[in-house]
Amino acid sequence: MKKLFSKILILCLLFSMNLFASGPQGPDVFFTTKPWTYWWWPGSAVNEKGITFQLEAYAKAGFGGLHIIPIYGAKGFEKEFLPYLSPAWEKQFLFVLKEAKRLHLGIDMTLGTGWPFGGPQVSTKEAAKSFKIETISLAKGDKIPVISPQTAKQPDSKIISISIYDGSTFHKELYSEKEPTHYLTYSIKEEKPIIYVVYETFTQQKVKRAAPGGEGLVLDHFSKDAFNHYKKAFEPILKAANGNLRAIYSDSYEVYGANWTEHFWDIFQKENGYDLRTQLPVLVKEKVENEAENQIWADYHRTLGKLVKEEFTLSFNDFAHHSGVKSRDQAHGSPGNLIDLYASVDIPESEFFGSKPYPIPGYRIDPDYDSTTFGIPDIKIIKLASSPAHFLGKKLVTSETATWLGNHFKVSLAQVKPIVDEVFLGGVNHLFYHGATYSPPEVKWPGWLFYASTNFNYNSHFWGMLPELNAYIDRCQTKLQNSKSDSEVLLYFPIEDIWHAENGKGKIHTLDLHAKSKIWMKNTRFGYWADLFQNNGYQADYVSDELLKQIKLGPNRTFISPAGQSYKILFLPAVDYLSLETLERVSLWVKQGYPIYFLEHWPQNHNTFNWSNELEARWQDAVEHLKLKVIHDPRDVMQRHGVVRETNLSENNLTYFRKKTANGSLYFISNLSANVQDSEINLGKIRGGYRIFYPLTQKEIFGQISTKQKFLSLRLEPGESVFIENYSAKTGKKLELTNPYWRQEVVLEPNVEIDFMKGEPNLPQKLSFLNPEFWTVDSTTQYFSGTGKYTLKFKLDSLALKQSKFIQFTDIRDWAKVRLNGKELGNVWAIPFKLEVPANLLKEENVLELEVGNVSANRIRYLDQQKVLWKNFHEINFVNIRYESFDASKWPVEPAGFAGKINLSNR
Structure with missing residues (x-):
């Protein structure tokens, strides 16, 4: 009887667990299908009242979670600033976790303030470093002068090498830390003596947009020891989180000028088999002059890339797991192979930065956005994050979305939706808005704001309509998170070609997503072929040398990833440089009959300076098996291997x-x-x-x-x-x-009325126009931001009554609630502005009401003309989309209301 009762109890428990599986299940389950947002804390001036107010608002609006990033604060509120990681800060942080759990919201946090990692715990020993080289030309028999950082005008530096060359030929390393002046005893016998002095110096970069208590030097991202010391400051807070924090986060790599770390000489020699100090003349040249010099630089870049992965990214990931949380990382901007860096964390995150000129009729872009400087968003960049996630079976791929989509106070949801769709097309399934600022309810509009638009907090002009977009994202991500990628093609990402490109003095290949991406992605042969595949209906994942190592050869000559993804074919697109290891791997697969093809040509060069006759023989032997695998049009071979073309x-x-x-x-x-x-x-x-x-x-x-x-x-x-x-x-x-397509334009009766329902800075009087017009054509409404109700009347004949199933609007600025003959049809906020019309609702005589809302550009124009002090923040204060001081006082009036056409259709 006891056994029977136990079985029944277990079955009941299993049933109840299954029944409620879609709901919150404690701290390990978060609503990832709903959109999350960056949540900036100005000055960390947060309190329990404000936290509860805002978290409840976000939960009600359909958010799934928030990501805390403390930043610089607002002037006049200094007494309320909470020093980062102080007991007072920790108290509010833990209150956030408690309230978020109550409201079924997830919380992530940056492992620091602002970006990149750094702060008061980072000493100069652990700070970002660079190297600088000074040359001293002497004559045979001269004495070596006293060398010091002060005489070389490098006062914050230390000497790490003094080498003597005869012309361009290395002779001897003269410097020793144990005997720092021993070089003075050296007797110069060289015919053309040149002294190369290498200094290790500090970039002096401070944390950008740091919060109070988080100011300090930027961390050395090439040093595990530096990270291990840095992380200790966070161990108590992560332990106190007690599993209620979802993930820790590392922002895009913006460590400017860092190209060195302690013990780099030894690290380089271990990785590459030769001493970099024997090649210093190459490092001081403005531009490389031959292939050997290029390969030395490539060895250097590859070493930096390995360091940023193994010393920083993997250490960050390990610390997250040790702390009971996930790791979330933006790898772009790093001097490494982005695919491998994204592959090294739990949740890889890409970024959709800036405006994109979609040809969608009615889609608006901000003319002030500088695409020359900041680039145009590219789906290929997103796929560098999503591809390793698909390959390795990572459940979530995120994207920082809508950063600088347009200038402040100008972005509409109709501009946001296409970029949401495009990040989904790139493989993202867990979207983050960029973003929302903590702003106390008592601070007047526009409240506290972060300078990098778009604003998704409760002060945003589209806040009332935002639940519609959030619900759309929830529905999309529910499907995208409960499915796996079905790419059938692997496309090799030629990182070695990037590391061999345009080398010279001071060069660092940081793979950012702005204007530089033209150099390393968009205008490359890889970019050409990636676009060609996509534009011709083929779906491909990008793969690196490291991921190729993890492939298992499957049945029917397929390539099987660790996640069980099956790929039918591998392409290497116009690769110039390749490692011998990868070349021999693909050559072996070719000999075994697996479908591997080189687009345009086989690899032309090996990738390293340290080469030998034995290695050259192996290279030539491997290449010999690949010469028949060069093609110029991949469509035929993909058809032959059963790759689906859409x-x-x-x-x-x-x-x-x-x-x-x-x-x-x-x-x-x-x-x-x-x-x-x-x-x-x-x-x-x-x-x-x-x-x-x-x-x-x-x-x-x-x-x-x-x-x-x-x-x-x-x-x-x-x-x-x-x-x-x-x-x-x-x-x-x-x-x-x-059913053939039918459409008819509605002929409106004259006399369109506009009643203003709510808004600021004041409520205009009722307007009447002969035909639909933007309300801003009237001078009394040109500062108004809010809701205006348009009342329009029209008649229909019997054919239109029979055919009409949809109603569509053009040129709504910027969204509207639609009511037809007294019945609410719904909201229009995304292009196309189209709604389904219930059967029998249309009559011969009809009344249409549009409650139109607009962006707040005109309202902020009014505040700036009145010289109202609202831009009152420390640090960068508040800038426009061109990073100039923000001033809307001279902006032209932004059109608002409805001035378009109305069409009825049957589908």
């Missing part, structure tokens, strides 16, 4: 990301083009029953692919996105394939 999508300018589920295949498809796509398409992996799901409207359409019906009908307007998946259920709406 021709119908690429030909219709539709961008997709294909994944796998328990039911089969899942496609996320976006129309980011200028044209409506309305056609019958064939998807490479959709067979049998399927479901089309529109995540914005939640509309579902079910259908069946068969021998009689080989295509599915898809209509996507510019800006729309859709999921299509294998689906066995037979119920649901069937698509009316024979």
